[in-house]
Amino acid sequence: MKKLLAVVLSLAMIIGLAACGSQSESTADTEAVTTKAPETTKAPETTKAPETTKAPETTVPETEAADIFAKGEGVMTYEEFMATELMEPVVIEAFVQGKQDYYAAKETANLYLADPDGAYYCYSCSLTQEQFDQLEIGTKVKVSGEKAEYAGEIEVGSGVLEEIEDSAPYVAKAVNVTAMIGTDELAAHMNQKVVFTNVVVSGNASKKNSDSDPDVYFTAGGVSFCVESFLTGPDTETYKAAEALKDGDVVEVEAFLYWYNGANPHVLSVAKNGSVNDKSEGVLSYEEYMATELMESVLIEAYVQGKQDYYAAKETANLYLADADGAYYCYSCSLTQEQFDALDIGVKVRISGEKAEYAGEIEVGSGVLEGILGGVTYVAEAVDVTELIGTDELAEHMNQKVVFTNVVVSGDVSKKNSDSDPDVYLTAGGVSFCVESFLTGPDTDVYQAAEALKEGDVITVTAFLYWYNGANPHVIGIEKAE
Numbered sequence: 454m455k456k457l458l459a460v461v462l463s464l465a466m467i468i469g470l471a472a473c474g475s476q477s478e479s480t481a482d483t484e485a486v487t488t489k490a491p492e493t494t495k496a497p498e499t500t501k502a503p504e505t506t507k508a509p510e511t512t513v514p515e516t517e518a519a520d521i522f523a524k525g526e527g528v529m530t531y532e533e534f535m536a537t538e539l540m541e542p543v544v545i546e547a548f549v550q551g552k553q554d555y556y557a558a559k560e561t562a563n564l565y566l567a568d569p570d571g572a573y574y575c576y577s578c579s580l581t582q583e584q585f586d587q588l589e590i591g592t593k594v595k596v597s598g599e600k601a602e603y604a605g606e607i608e609v610g611s612g613v614l615e616e617i618e619d620s621a622p623y624v625a626k627a628v629n630v631t632a633m634i635g636t637d638e639l640a641a642h643m644n645q646k647v648v649f650t651n652v653v654v655s656g657n658a659s660k661k662n663s664d665s666d667p668d669v670y671f672t673a674g675g676v677s678f679c680v681e682s683f684l685t686g687p688d689t690e691t692y693k694a695a696e697a698l699k700d701g702d703v704v705e706v707e708a709f710l711y712w713y714n715g716a717n718p719h720v721l722s723v724a725k726n727g728s729v730n731d732k733s734e735g736v737l738s739y740e741e742y743m744a745t746e747l748m749e750s751v752l753i754e755a756y757v758q759g760k761q762d763y764y765a766a767k768e769t770a771n772l773y774l775a776d777a778d779g780a781y782y783c784y785s786c787s788l789t790q791e792q793f794d795a796l797d798i799g800v801k802v803r804i805s806g807e808k809a810e811y812a813g814e815i816e817v818g819s820g821v822l823e824g825i826l827g828g829v830t831y832v833a834e835a836v837d838v839t840e841l842i843g844t845d846e847l848a849e850h851m852n853q854k855v856v857f858t859n860v861v862v863s864g865d866v867s868k869k870n871s872d873s874d875p876d877v878y879l880t881a882g883g884v885s886f887c888v889e890s891f892l893t894g895p896d897t898d899v900y901q902a903a904e905a906l907k908e909g910d911v912i913t914v915t916a917f918l919y920w921y922n923g924a925n926p927h928v929i930g931i932e933k934a935e
Contacts, residue, residue, distance in 0.1 A: 519620075519621070521593065521620045521621050521623060522568055522569060522623070524546055525546060525595070527544055528544050528545060528546045528595065529543055529544060529545055530570065531545075531568060531570035531571035531573075532570065532571075534571075534573070534600065535571070535607070537600045538600070539600055539601065539602050540599055540600065540601070541599060541600055542597070542598075542599055543597070543598060543599060543600050543609060544595070544596070544597045544615075545566070545573060545595070545596055545609065546568075546593065546594070546595045546596075546618070547566035547567055547568045547572075547573055547593070547594065547596075548566060548567055548568060548591055548592065548593050548594075548622065548623040548624070548625075549564060549565070549566060549588045549589070549590060549591065549592045549593075549594060550565045550566060550567050550572070550590060550624065550625055550646055550709070551564075551565035551590070551684060551709060551721070552564050552565065552585070552588055552684075553681065553683040553684045554683040554684075554686075555582060555585045556577075557582065559577070560579060560580065560581060560582070561577040561578060561579055561580070562577075562578060562580060562585055563575065563576055563577065563578070563683070564578050564588070564594075564596075564612075565644065565646075565709045565719075566594070566596070567623075567625040567644075567645060567646065568623070569623075569625070571644070571645065572625070572642075572643070572644035572645040572646070572709075572710075573596075573608070573609055573644055574606065574607075574608040574609070574644045574709070574711065575596055575598070575608065575609040575612045576601070576603075576608045576609065576610055576612070577610070577611075577612070578596060578598070578609070578612035578613065578614055579612065579613045579614065580613075580614035584614055584617060587617055588617070589622070590622070590624055591622025591623055591624045592617060592618075592622065593617075593618040593620035593622075593623070594614060594615075594616065594617055594618060595614075595615040595616040595618060596609060596612050596613065596614055596615060597612065597613050597615050598610055598611045598612035598613060599611050604712070604713045604714045605640075605712045605713065605714055605715065606643070606711060606712040606713060607643060607644075607712070608644075625645065625646050626646070627646045627647055627648040627707050628642055628645055628646070628647050628648070629647070629648050629649075629650060630642055630647045630648070630649065630710070631648075631649050631650050631651070631652065631674070634649070634652075634674055634675055634676060634716075635675060639710075639716055640712070640716075642710050643710050643711075643712050644709060644710055644711065644712075645709070645710050646707065646708075646709055646710075646721070647707070647708060647709075647710045647718065648705065648706065648707045648708075649673065649674055649676065649705065649706045649708075649718075650705045651703055651704075651705065651726060651828075651829045652673040652674030652676065652703070652704060652705075652706065652829075653673060653674060653701065653702070653703055653704075653729055653829055653830070653831045653832075654671055654672065654673045654698050654699065654700060654701060654702040654703075654704060655672050655673065655675075655700060655701075655832075655833065655834040656671070656672055656700050656834055657671075657698065657699055657700055658670065658671040658695055658696055658697070658698040658699075659671070660696070666682060667682050667687060668680060668681055668682050669682075669692060669695045669696055671695060671698050672834070673698075673702075673704055673706065675832070676716050676718065677715070677716070677717050678695075678706060678708065678717070678718050678720050679711070679713075679717055679718070679719055679720065680692050680695040680719075680720045680723075681719045681720070684719055684721075685720060685721065690722075691720060691721065691722050691723055694722075694723040694724075694725070695720060695723050698723070698725070699728075699777075700777045701728045701729040701730050701776065701777025701778070701831070702725050702727075702728050703725070703726045703727040703728060703729065703829050704723055704724060704725050704726065705723075705724045705726060706718070706720055706722070706723055706724075707720070707721045707722045708720045708721055709721065728777065729756065729776050729777050729801075729829065729831045730776050730777050730778055732754055733754060733803070735752060736752050736753060736754045736803070737751055737752060737753055738778065739776060739778035739779035739781075740778065742779075742781070742808065743779070743815070745808045746808070747808055747809065747810055748807055748808065748809070749807060749808055750805070750806075750807055751805070751806055751807060751808050751817060752803070752804075752805045752823075753774070753781060753803070753804055753817065754776075754801060754802070754803045754804075754826065755774035755775055755776045755780075755781055755801070755802065755804075756774060756775055756776060756799055756800065756801050756802075756830065756831040756832070756833075757772060757773070757774060757796050757797070757798055757799065757800050757801075757802060758773045758774060758775050758780070758798065758799075758832065758833055758854055758917070759772075759773035759798070759892060759917060759927075759929065760772050760773065760793070760796055760892075761889065761891040761892045762891040762892075762894075763790060763793045764785075765790065767785070768787060768788065768789060768790070769785040769786055769787055769788070770785075770786060770788060770793055771783065771784055771785065771786070771891070772786050772796070772802075772804075772820075773852065773854075773917045773927075774802070774804075775831070775833045775852075775853060775854065776831070777831075777833075779852075779853065780833070780850075780851070780852035780853040780854070780917070780918075781816070781817055781852055782814065782815075782816040782817070782852045782917070782919065783804055783806070783816065783817040783820045784809070784811075784816045784817070784818055784820070785818070785819075785820070786804060786806070786817070786820035786821065786822055787820065787821045787822065788821075788822035792822055792825065795825055796825070797830075798830075798832060799830030799831055799832045800825060800826075800830060801825075801826040801827075801828055801829075801830075801831070802822060802823075802824065802825055802826060803822075803823040803824045803826060804817060804820050804821065804822055804823060805820065805821050805823050806818055806819050806820035806821060807819050812920070812921045812922045813848075813920045813921065813922055813923065814851070814919060814920040814921060815851060815852075815920075816852075833853065833854050834854070835854045835855055835856040835915050836850055836853055836854070836855050836856070837855070837856045837857075837858055838850055838855045838856070838857065838918070839856070839857050839858045839859070839860065839882070842857070842860075842882055842883055842884060842924075843883060847918075847924055848920070848924075850918050851918055851919075851920050852917060852918055852919065852920075853917070853918050854915065854916075854917055854918075854929075855915070855916060855917075855918045855926065856913065856914065856915045856916075857881070857882055857884060857913065857914045857916070857926075858913050859911055859912075859913060859934060860881040860882025860884065860911070860912060860913075860914065861881060861882060861909065861910070861911055861912075862879060862880070862881045862906050862907065862908055862909060862910040862911075862912060863880050863881065863883075863908060864879075864880055864908055865907070865908060866878070866879045866903060866904060866905075866906045866907075867879075868904075874890060874891075875890050875895060876888060876889055876890050877890075877900060877903045877904060879903060879906055881912055881914065884924050884926065885923070885924070885925050886903075886914060886916065886925070886926050886928050887919070887921075887925055887926070887927055887928065888900055888903045888927075888928045889927045889928070892927055892929070893928065893929060899928060899929060899930060899931055902931040902933065903928065903931055906931075906933070910933055910934075911933070911934040912931055912932065912933050912934065913930075913931075913932045913934070914926070914928055914930065914931055914932075915928070915929050915930035915931075916928045916929055916930075917929065
């Protein structure tokens with residue numbers, strides 16, 4: 454019995470130990486699974502491509518842009534063209550900037566060409582209608598001919614269009630030449646596309662009385678412009694704008710600088726930017742000034758056309774002014790020496806004073822220079838009044854710049870017997886002229902020419918139409934007929 458119990462107990466212990474051992478191993482396995490990072494499936498290895506020998510790098514040169522201004526063999530540069538003697542053969546390459554209408558009867562056209570160095574006018578260049586139609590602005594062409602000159606214009610004469618070249622186009626920019634007006638420098642831009650800014654029209658536009666050649670002409674800033682009907686015809690905005698121009702209009706003009714006994718630009722466009730008759734608020738127009746009663750206050754704006762010597766003792770000067778409607782004489786106007794020195798011909802000024810009259814002369818009295826104004830300058834053209842001598846109509850031009858053409862001197866020239874006021878007097882064509890020594894003094898060519906005049910001399914006189922019990926012009930120019 455004891456032995457059986459002992460066996461049973463032994464078996465129970467063995468079973469218990471076995472159960473404990475089994476439980477311990479299971480727990481260990483579980484702990485190992487939860488603490489060990491899970492294995493990831495390894496991607497199958499790929500076979501690495503064997504390295505190949507790298508080809509050496511080669512530098513590919515950049516393709517240079519074609520030089521569209523390069524000259525072909527035997528073709529002249531602009532400098533070489535200008536250095537060529539007249540009537541010698543020339544060959545040029547340049548770019549079309551403009552063309553006049555095709556002249557089918559002769560199979561020719563006038564062409565405006567340019568490159569960056571200069572410009573060419575090809576007069577009556579031979580080409581076919583088909584070629585003419587291909588000539589867009591900017592097209593490069595080759596032309597042969599001869600260097601020619603007509604009335605100062607340097608051009609390609611007897612020209613032949615040799616080739617229309619395959620090239621990128623070139624259109625020249627307009628060069629502003631306003632500051633060159635009246636200088637030799639202007640001619641250096643002959644035939645180029647140019648622009649004149651804020652120049653003032655003098656006189657109304659006019660045109661030839663011809664249906665076949667109705668060119669329009671106008672003068673602005675002292676330059677004679679031509680609206681060439683074969684370039685910008687009657688149906689163009691340019692032509693219509695030019696036709697409408699009036700004396701005193703302020704304009705900007707773009708043109709080809711053609712030459713005809715001086716600058717005679719062929720107009721491409723006209724833009725009106727105002728008028729010299731435009732007035733500030735409260736300022737009288739010339740018409741309003743003339744309608745004002747004597748001794749009433751006036752305020753005017755106009756442009757200096759001339760000035761007498763400064764009278765330092767009283768700080769005054771006599772001024773000749775004008776706009777496009779009329780002219781003013783400002784007697785004994787108050788201003789400083791500095792202001793007087795700043796009064797260049799053409800500058801705009803504002804003056805207050807009163808309307809006065811002396812011996813028939815209508816003038817601004819008790820004047821004060823209120824300001825020297827900026828903006829455009831205006832120099833009036835002289836009006837030929839020769840045919841008005843002895844008529845009431847002459848007085849309508851009082852104080853304006855006028856010209857008397859081919860009048861005959863009667864009697865001897867005389868002058869005041871005064872060193873302080875040695876004015877020179879002469880009569881010509883029935884008009885009594887005064888060479889005012891404070892305006893054109895003894896050291897001037899005008900004064901000396903007047904002193905030398907003799908009875909019977911035929912002269913053309915430019916003057917301001919001052920009035921003293923009748924016309925008594927103050928002379929600013931004398932030209933004696935040969």
